Amino acid sequence: xxxxxxxxxxxxxxxxxxxxxxxxxxxxxxxxxxxxxxxxxxxxxxxxxxxxxxxxxxxxxxxxxxxxxxxxxxxxxxxxxxxxxxxxxxxxxxxxxxxxxxxxxxxxxxxxxxxxxxxxxxxxxxxxxxxxxxxxxxxxxxxxxxxxxxxxxxxxxxxxxxxxxxxxxxxxxxxxxxxxxxxxxxxxxxxxxxxxxxxxxxxxxxxxxxxxxxxxxxxxxxxxxxxxxxxxxxxxxxxxxxxxxxxxxxxxxxxxxxxxxxxxxxxxxxxxxxxxxxxxxxxxxxxxxxxxxxxxxxxxxxxxxxxxxxxxx
Ligand SMILES: [Zn+2]
Numbered sequence: 001x002x003x004x005x006x007x008x009x010x011x012x013x014x015x016x017x018x019x020x021x022x023x024x025x026x027x028x029x030x031x032x033x034x035x036x037x038x039x040x041x042x043x044x045x046x047x048x049x050x051x052x053x054x055x056x057x058x059x060x061x062x063x064x065x066x067x068x069x070x071x072x073x074x075x076x077x078x079x080x081x082x083x084x085x086x087x088x089x090x091x092x093x094x095x096x097x098x099x100x101x102x103x104x105x106x107x108x109x110x111x112x113x114x115x116x117x118x119x120x121x122x123x124x125x126x127x128x129x130x131x132x133x134x135x136x137x138x139x140x141x142x143x144x145x146x147x148x149x150x151x152x153x154x155x156x157x158x159x160x161x162x163x164x165x166x167x168x169x170x171x172x173x174x175x176x177x178x179x180x181x182x183x184x185x186x187x188x189x190x191x192x193x194x195x196x197x198x199x200x201x202x203x204x205x206x207x208x209x210x211x212x213x214x215x216x217x218x219x220x221x222x223x224x225x226x227x228x229x230x231x232x233x234x235x236x237x238x239x240x241x242x243x244x245x246x247x248x249x250x251x252x253x254x255x256x257x258x259x260x261x262x263x264x265x266x267x268x269x270x271x272x273x274x275x276x277x278x279x280x281x282x283x284x285x286x287x288x289x290x291x292x293x294x295x296x297x298x299x300x301x302x303x304x305x306x307x308x309x310x311x312x313x
Pocket of ligand 1 (some may be wrong): 024170171172181182183184186188192
């Protein structure tokens with residue numbers, strides 16, 4: 001890692017269901033130092049809190065820590081940025097957990113501003129600061145992986161909404177008669193377009209994995225070799241995404257939609273049908289001119305995004 005110590009740094013925490021990463025990021029959005037511990041997702045509240053403390057201890061031990069002027073946290077959601085709490089679906093011991101106050105109380109953090117946001121909103125902030133969304137003022141950013149997360153930049157500013165959940169596109173209805181969603185609604189975009197949904201759509205259509213792997217990655221591999229059922233599963237996901245993005249483009253007059261996450265790494269398998277269906281749903285000229293782009297930032301997007309949140313302090 002880079003050893004120079006600029007005069008002003010941002011500390012970042014990316015809290016997910018499998019790992020808690022920490023980083024020091026400079027004012028240009030360059031990640032200078034990175035640490036990581038596993039998330040004790042099935043552990044007690046105390047074990048979870050200890051893991052966050054461990055990440056902060058590791059970061060605070062870096063000589064650059066003295067230059068840190070704010071701390072940003074991007075967390076698995078739901079989050080409530082008004083209350084400073086998180087209730088990550090995959091971390092049952094944390095419900096309305098006061099994460100912002102917990103981080104602020106760490107001895108090395110005391111006195112620094114601490115900004116909390118959801119992970120998809122952090123990714124949106126990262127893509128707007130350093131990635132594919134950089135040239136645009138009005139952008140929707142999506143993370144399509146096991147779920148579907150999203151965030152909005154409106155008028156050049158990250159738009160979080162009151163609780164930090166604005167742009168939560170995964171849970172808008174794109175199929176009125178669709179199946180019930182764990183969120184309580186039905187026909188949600190996430191239930192049709194996530195990696196989990198792609199794997200299920202393929203399995204239900206009679207697609208059979210050649211080697212027993214039934215993940216969305218396996219469906220993608222099969223689609224690449226021309227399997228019509230695997231291609232149809234990607235087409236169905238792309239269609240649902242297209243409807244959701246077109247609705248958003250019509251609602252807020254987007255310049256661009258940036259799509260990242262594991263499913264987006266399928267590249268043209270997703271983007272070709274996505275662009276085709278989008279042309280059908282975004283019929284009004286102002287919506288049709290929205291450009292659809294792959295995300296540019298990879299595995300460090302979460303940390304760069306958390307730092308981008310800290311910048312707003
Ligand atoms: Zn839902």
